[in-house]
Amino acid sequence: MKIAFLTPEFPHPKMGASGGIGTSIFNLSKGLMSIGHEVVLLVYGQKEDEYFTEEGIHYYRIKNVKLKGFSRVLTQKKIQRKINYLVKTIGIDVVEAPDWTGITAGIRPDCPVVVRLHGSDTYFCHLDNRPVKMITKTRERLALKNADGLLSVSQYTANVTKELFSLNKDFTIIPNGIDLNHFNADLSGTTDQNTILYFGTLIRKKGLLELPLIFNQVYKENQQAKLILIGRDTSDILTGNPSVWSMMQPLFNQKAFQNVSYLGSVSYEDMKEHISRASVCVFPTFAEALPVSWIESMAVQKAVVASNIGWASEIITDGQDGFLVHPHDHQVFAQKIVTLLSNEKLRNQFGEAARKKVEQKFSLQVVAAQSVDYYKQLLPRKA
Structure with a gap:
């Protein structure tokens, strides 16, 4: 098959900043190509129109049309013309787009359109109140x-979305996948004792204003504990503060803060090394669809302490391959971290179980094959 992805972001140097949607599409693209399918990327919101190929992927950068009051509609028409041209010239079979901001609302191309729930703006506003x-x-x-066609990366996201939009349509659940060749379990001699790692965007909805309070409690029990933060800093949507990191710093106790390091953003290639060196990975988030970062940590056989909200149990089984705690329960969250830092046997037990689950449920090949089976079901509908 020839599958096209319409997206506002993708983790490529030419494409600008990218988040979870881009990472998910990047991983799925690799999985699809690994089982013999072709991938086309249509990335809108770009500074210029450009076509190029790289590592087997066909890239089309699409510059938005600028005309006050008509920019979105004209951009959608431009995208539709591009898709129809590719359907006619190279035989695109299906186009997939994320639910974020509903870009396909005004696009009706000559091939099936699949919307995959990664979390719409409506969904995240709901979770953020x-x-x-x-x-x-x-x-x-x-x-x-x-x-x-409608897909969702988690059943929780599907259920909430159906309720928010009063939909009577059903979603097929296909989770995010990761490259097990990149995030592998070869960890010999790499772990830094007592190191806690958070990686992801520094943003309120991911519990970053809870994490300092959690780490303060950890430090009370273990003065050797170190917290490393990796990810892009952002402005705070509620207060307008330009830096969530600046909001976090006063929340740390003075002594605890001496054991905190913020490294900013790192390359995708370097991320595995940082995960490998951590003793425990932590994610006290309030709003996700199905976070790839959790799965990457599990693939590298790391013990994880994460939020227990909604989607969480679709990734981690509490007490078997990680711990799940509500982000507001600072003391309990901290105690789970302290327990893992002091118990290497339990960390290893969780890590081995986590790796096995990722291999069975979240590998690129498994997720890509499920996606292709779904796409094929749609083809007769447009015949």
Whole structure:
């Protein structure tokens, strides 16, 4: 098959900043190519129009049309023309797009359109207890309504989305996948004792304003504990503060803060090394769909302490391959971390069970094969 992904982001130097949606599509693209399928990337919101190929992927950068009051509609028409051209010239079979902001609401190409839930703006505003713009919610609802196929990375995200948009359509659940060849379990001699790692965006919804309070409790029990933070700093949507990192720092106790290191962003290639060296990975998040970072940690056989909200039990089984705790329960969250730091046998037990689960459920090949089987079901509908 020839599968096209329409996306606002992708982890490539030419594409600008990228987050979880881009990483998910990057991983799925590798999985699809590994089992013999072709991938086309259409990345909108770019500074210029450009086509190039790299490592087997066909890239189309799409510059948005600028005309006050009509930019979105004209950009959608431009995207539709590009997709139809590719359907005619190279035989694209299906286009997949994320639910975020409902870009496909105004795009009806000559091939099936699949919308995969990674978490819409409406979804994340709901989890954050923030109002969503009505125009955004309307667009996202229309994109879901018009889609030929609906996927979701987690059952929780599907259930919440159906309720928020009053949908009577069903979603097929196919989780995010990761490259097990990159995030492997070869950890001999790499672990830094008493090191706690968080990696991901520094943002309120991921529990970064809870993490200092959790680490303060950890430090009370273990003065050797060290916290490493990796990820892009952001502004805070509620207060307007330009830096969540600056908001975090006063929350640490003075002595505990001496054991905290913020490394900023690192390359995807370097990330495995940082995960490998950690004793425990922590994710006290409030809002996710199905976080790839958790799965990457598990693939590298790391013990994880993470949020127990919604999607969490679809990745981690509490007490078997990690611990799940509500981010507001600082003392309990900290105690689980302390327990793992002091118990190498339990860390290894969790890590081995986590790796086995990732191999069975979240490998690129497994997720890609499930996606292809789903895409094929849609082809007769447009015949």
